[in-house]
Amino acid sequence: MPPMNPWPRLLRLYAVLALPILLAGWLGGRLLEVALAAALAAAAWHFYNVARMERWLRLERKLDPPLSRGLWGEVFDGLYRQRKRQRGRQKKLRQLLRRYRDSAKAMPDATVVLRRDYRVEWWNDAASTLLGLSWPTDEGQRITNIYRHPEFVAFMERPERSHGTATLPSPVNEHLHLEIRLVPYGEKQYLLLARDVTHLVHLETMRRDFVANVSHELRTPLTVIYGVSETLEDELGDHPELTDSVHLLQEQAQRMKLLVDDLLLLSRLETAAEPDFGERVEVVRLLEQLVEEGRVLSGEAGHTLSLEAEPGWCLAGSEGELRSAFANLIGNAVKYTPPGGRIAVRWRVDEAGGHCEVADDGPGIAGHHLPRLTERFYRIDDGRTAGRGGTGLGLAIVKHVMVRHGGELVIQSALGRGSTFRCRFPRERLFAATVTDPSRNHQHGVSGPPDTRRQGPAETGGPPTASH
Ligand code: ADP
Numbered sequence: 001m002p003p004m005n006p007w008p009r010l011l012r013l014y015a016v017l018a019l020p021i022l023l024a025g026w027l028g029g030r031l032l033e034v035a036l037a038a039a040l041a042a043a044a045w046h047f048y049n050v051a052r053m054e055r056w057l058r059l060e061r062k063l064d065p066p067l068s069r070g071l072w073g074e075v076f077d078g079l080y081r082q083r084k085r086q087r088g089r090q091k092k093l094r095q096l097l098r099r100y101r102d103s104a105k106a107m108p109d110a111t112v113v114l115r116r117d118y119r120v121e122w123w124n125d126a127a128s129t130l131l132g133l134s135w136p137t138d139e140g141q142r143i144t145n146i147y148r149h150p151e152f153v154a155f156m157e158r159p160e161r162s163h164g165t166a167t168l169p170s171p172v173n174e175h176l177h178l179e180i181r182l183v184p185y186g187e188k189q190y191l192l193l194a195r196d197v198t199h200l201v202h203l204e205t206m207r208r209d210f211v212a213n214v215s216h217e218l219r220t221p222l223t224v225i226y227g228v229s230e231t232l233e234d235e236l237g238d239h240p241e242l243t244d245s246v247h248l249l250q251e252q253a254q255r256m257k258l259l260v261d262d263l264l265l266l267s268r269l270e271t272a273a274e275p276d277f278g279e280r281v282e283v284v285r286l287l288e289q290l291v292e293e294g295r296v297l298s299g300e301a302g303h304t305l306s307l308e309a310e311p312g313w314c315l316a317g318s319e320g321e322l323r324s325a326f327a328n329l330i331g332n333a334v335k336y337t338p339p340g341g342r343i344a345v346r347w348r349v350d351e352a353g354g355h356c357e358v359a360d361d362g363p364g365i366a367g368h369h370l371p372r373l374t375e376r377f378y379r380i381d382d383g384r385t386a387g388r389g390g391t392g393l394g395l396a397i398v399k400h401v402m403v404r405h406g407g408e409l410v411i412q413s414a415l416g417r418g419s420t421f422r423c424r425f426p427r428e429r430l431f432a433a434t435v436t437d438p439s440r441n442h443q444h445g446v447s448g449p450p451d452t453r454r455q456g457p458a459e460t461g462g463p464p465t466a467s468h
Contacts, residue, residue, distance in 0.1 A: 003081075006074045013070060046072075053079070063087065109195045110178075116188035118143050118156060130194050132172040143192065147171045155180065167197060177201040212267035215260045222260060226253040255391075262393040265324065266376070269400040275318035282433055283347050283356065284309045286323060291345050294330040301339040305330075309347035314433045315354060315425055317405045325401040328394040329358040329421045335390065336419075337362035353407070354425040365413040370466035373411060374399040398423070399468045405429060414463035 018038065025034025049072040056066055056076075063083060065076035101122075104111050110127035112120060119140050123133050131147055138146055144153050148171075155166040159182045170176035177198045183191040229250045236243055291307045298305065315322065326345075333343045337360040346357040365373070365380065372378050377392040395409070398421070402409045406426045413419035 003078070006071075010071055010074070049075075109193055112143065112192040112194075114143060114190040114192055116190075118190070120146070121189075127194070130170055130172065130176070130178060130196060132170075152180070156182070167201065170194075170196075208267055208270055211263055212271070215263040215267065218256070218260050219264075222253060222257050226250065226257065229253055259391045259393070262391045262397065266393060266397055266400065269321070269397065269404060275321060275404055277316040277429070279316065279318060280314040280431060280433070281317055281319045281322055282314050283322075283354070284311050284313075286319065287326065287345055287347055287356070290323070290326050290330050293327065294334055294343065294345075297331060298334045301334070303334055303337060303339070303341050303343050305334075305343045305345065307345045309345075310349055312433050313347075313349050313354065314431045315405075316429045316431060317425075321401045321404065325398045325423065326356060326358070328398050329423075332390075332394055332421075333358050333360040333362065333419075336360070349430060351427070352424070353427040354430050356423040356425075357420055359418065359420040361418040364415045364417045364419055364463070365411075366415050367464035370411050370413065370464055373466070374409065374468040395468075402468070409468045410465055411468070412463050412465045417463050 021034060021038055022031065025031040028034070049068060052066045052068070053072075053076065057079075063080065065080045067073075068076050105124045107124060108126055110130040111124045112127050112131065112133065113122040115121050119142055120133065120138055121140075123131075123138075127133050128135075133146060144156055149168055151166065151168050155162060155168070164182050166180050168178055168180055170178050175198070176196060177200075178194045179197045181193045181195075183193065185191060229246055232242070232246045233250065236246060287307055287309055291305050294303075294305050330343070330345060337343060341361050343358065343360045346355070346359070348355050369378075369380050374395045376396045378395075379390065379392045399409050402423055406429060407424050410422045410424060411419070412422070
């Protein structure tokens with residue numbers, strides 16, 4: 001409830017005080033002198049109280065105001081109430097801050113508060129353990145001066161490139177692996193979070209090694225089985241009743257060989273160093289070859305394969321890996337599009353980068369499958385995969401190749417409306433090819449042919465899309 005208005009009471013009090021004095025002055029014939037003396041006394045009273053108030057506000061830490069009556073009593077009371085409220089709020093805020101800091105301190109993950117220039121403002125105990133921050137020397141230092149790992153510095157310079165997350169060795173112990181996240185908040189402030197993921201990295205390494213080793217070990221027995229089945233085939237003349245069994249054996253051995261080859265390729269993509277970006281791949285030439293191979297693969301199914309490619313561009317990357325990726329997409333289109341269907345392969349370049357697209361008018365894929373299509377062994381169990389000889393690893397390979405080339409795979413499809421698989425490459429991986437060079441080995445430049453670029457198809461309002 002707001003305090004009562006004091007003025008009516010105060011005016012009454014001043015009237016009661018002033019009237020007898022003025023009356024006495026008037027009766028004594030000295031009204032002016034008495035009025036002046038009363039005004040001076042009032043001014044002195046106010047001055048005295050202003051001085052007390054100033055001293056109370058400046059020096060006195062205690063909450064209680066100086067004792068006073070009348071108008072000044074009301075002023076001191078008002079100030080006292082405000083100060084009390086303010087102290088209460090401050091206390092609550094301090095408690096809140098302490099509780100927040102205590103909980104952040106207790107977190108097992110490292111938390112570092114960074115200012116806009118990445119200078120360290122605050123950190124918790126886990127940050128001291130995992131990132132080696134020490135009090136007070138590191139306060140106000142740039143985090144990149146404390147944690148100087150080149151990958152960390154590159155991550156902090158362009159965190160958006162890796163979606164704000166990176167897995168790096170700890171500066172304290174290189175056997176510890178940290179998952180680092182940079183989260184912007186407030187006005188250009190950042191939270192740097194680091195989590196120990198050593199056990200996950202070990203598990204992932206074990207999984208990769210296991211798959212690579214098993215695949216490798218399976219290769220030799222498979223070659224032997226296949227070889228024996230071929231010998232048996234030659235001997236079938238004497239045992240015609242075995243024809244079906246031998247063919248089945250051959251078919252399954254071939255299928256397993258494809259599987260093992262794909263698994264080995266995937267492990268190589270996962271573990272190998274990044275592709276040699278000094279290599280320049282002439283995309284049009286590569287696609288011409290692959291489309292030709294696609295026609296051969298289609299054979300009697302009689303698909304119409306067309307190629308629309310913007311000439312004059314080279315991609316910095318591994319030709320072998322890109323060949324695998326594009327061949328998988330064209331191979332899938334041939335495999336899953338009914339005979340006589342159309343398959344269009346396109347390559348274009350615009351401001352956003354290079355786009356290689358394989359579109360078909362086949363059965364399409366239901367929306368709920370799209371986000372999972374690039375998982376290993378994910379296949380759509382609707383009868384279409386039966387007898388197609390796929391391994392379920394093709395799109396996982398494409399996705400890995402794209403990640404290694406700094407790009408992404410975007411899948412756009414809907415049931416009954418065909419499918420489009422688009423590989424997007426970043427602009428900085430594209431170079432203008434020197435067309436005049438007959439050996440086609442030397443390319444140069446950082447910008448491509450101007451103005452001949454076509455705009456990509458609009459992506460809004462179309463069938464469902466998933467990026468990988
Ligand atoms: P697979 O070896 O089975 O082809 P992929 O990883 O290449 O494995 O593809 C995963 C699944 O995605 C396939 O099993 C198939 O059902 C579906 N798919 C891939 N490409 C197409 C396409 N062009 N049209 C329709 N479905 C496709």
